Amino acid sequence: xxxxxxxxxxxxxxxxxxxxxxxxxxxxxxxxxxxxxxxxxxxxxxxxxxxxxxxxxxxxxxxxxxxxxxxxxxxxxxxxxxxxxxxxxxxxxxxxxxxxxxxxxxxxxxxxx
Amino acid sequence: xxxxxxxxxxxxxxxxxxxxxxxxxxxxxxxxxxxxxxxxxxxxxxxxxxxxxxxxxxxxxxxxxxxxxxxxxxxxxxxxxxxxxxxxxxxxxxxxxxxxxxxxxxxxxxxxx
Numbered sequence: 001x002x003x004x005x006x007x008x009x010x011x012x013x014x015x016x017x018x019x020x021x022x023x024x025x026x027x028x029x030x031x032x033x034x035x036x037x038x039x040x041x042x043x044x045x046x047x048x049x050x051x052x053x054x055x056x057x058x059x060x061x062x063x064x065x066x067x068x069x070x071x072x073x074x075x076x077x078x079x080x081x082x083x084x085x086x087x088x089x090x091x092x093x094x095x096x097x098x099x100x101x102x103x104x105x106x107x108x109x110x111x112x113x
Numbered sequence: 114x115x116x117x118x119x120x121x122x123x124x125x126x127x128x129x130x131x132x133x134x135x136x137x138x139x140x141x142x143x144x145x146x147x148x149x150x151x152x153x154x155x156x157x158x159x160x161x162x163x164x165x166x167x168x169x170x171x172x173x174x175x176x177x178x179x180x181x182x183x184x185x186x187x188x189x190x191x192x193x194x195x196x197x198x199x200x201x202x203x204x205x206x207x208x209x210x211x212x213x214x215x216x217x218x219x220x221x222x223x224x225x226x
Contacts, residue, residue, distance in 0.1 A: 014146040033214065042117070042204060043156070088155050100146060100169060101215065103155030 006089060006107040014112050019076040021107040023089030024069075030092045032065055033101065034074050037086045046074075046087075076109075084111045117218035119205050125224045134190045136220045138207030145188050146215060147166045147180055148204040156204055162188060195225045 007022045023032070031050045035043040049056045049065045049072070056063045063074040076083055086108045090101040118137045126132050138145050144163050148156035149172075158172040164171050164185035173180070177196075182188040192199055206215040 035217075042219040043206075044141055045216070046215045048214060059118075090155075100158040101148075101156075102158065102174075103148075106155050 006087070006104045008107060009062050009105070010108045010110070012110040012112060013079060015079055015081055017079055019079050019083070019109055019111075021074050021087055021109070023072045023074070023104050025068065025072075025102075025104070026087070027091075027093055029067075031073050032063075033088060033092070034061075034063060034072075035088045035103075036068045037088065037106075039085075042089070079109075079111045081111050081113050083109060085109060117205055117207050117216055118204075119218040119221050121221060122219065122223050125226065127226055128197060129194055131191065131193045132195055132223065134192075134203050134223070136188045136190070136205030136207075136218060138186065138188070138205070139209070139216055142207035142209050142216075143185075144208040144215075145182060146206040146208070147188070147190050148206065149174075150204055150220070152201070152204040159190070159203075163171075192223075195223075197225050199223060200225045 008072045014017055029051055031048055033048045034046045036046055037043050047058045047061055047063050049063050051067055060077045065072045072089055086106045087105045100101050117139055120135045124132055125142040138198055146161050147159040149159055150156040160180045161169040162182040165182050177193045179191045204217055204220045206217045208215045
């Protein structure tokens with residue numbers, strides 16, 4: 001079963017605009033990760049935020065985590081055509097850390113050139 | 114190798130046939146994971162190995178699914194008597210240490226006719 005849900009399910013924006021997608025989850029977590037998946041390819045790890053962190057940056061990516069609301073957001077600034085992909089949040093709920101990931105349903109992002 | 118590799122990339126099977134999917138993890142990675150991704154969904158955990166030990170197989174959907182990693186490196190996911198509902202992309206991931214992220218292969222797309 002899916003742990004989380006991404007919102008929106010699909011998002012189309014113009015190149016250069018910012019894209020924001022949200023993830024909600026159900027149980028307490030050790031960390032939350034965001035992955036990107038291009039059509040027909042495997043998952044690429046983007047960023048990890050631990051349960052005691054509130055915000056993290058990596059290049060054009062900004063991730064926030066609100067454990068009280070059990071939610072996270074991923075912001076991609078200055079979007080590019082190459083950002084077109086599906087984005088998934090994944091939570092680690094295992095006792096020993098990162099043994100298995102529970103993925104959300106994904107947001108399909110389309111960047112319009 | 115440079116990354117996780119999986120073979121075959123595509124597999125078409127007739128209902129009732131047995132299939133075997135192979136995963137070559139990143140050299141030296143201790144942990145190996147299998148996930149199943151149905152069309153339009155996020156990946157769902159199947160099973161987890163630490164070296165040759167299968168520590169968690171709670172996600173395997175039925176006893177028709179079997180995974181092994183006899184020498185702690187290459188892993189094989191076997192599905193017996195395939196059914197149409199087994200059609201999905203099967204993803205393999207490996208991880209070096211418990212603090213590392215999971216690195217995913219490109220997946221094997223299984224279609225059961």
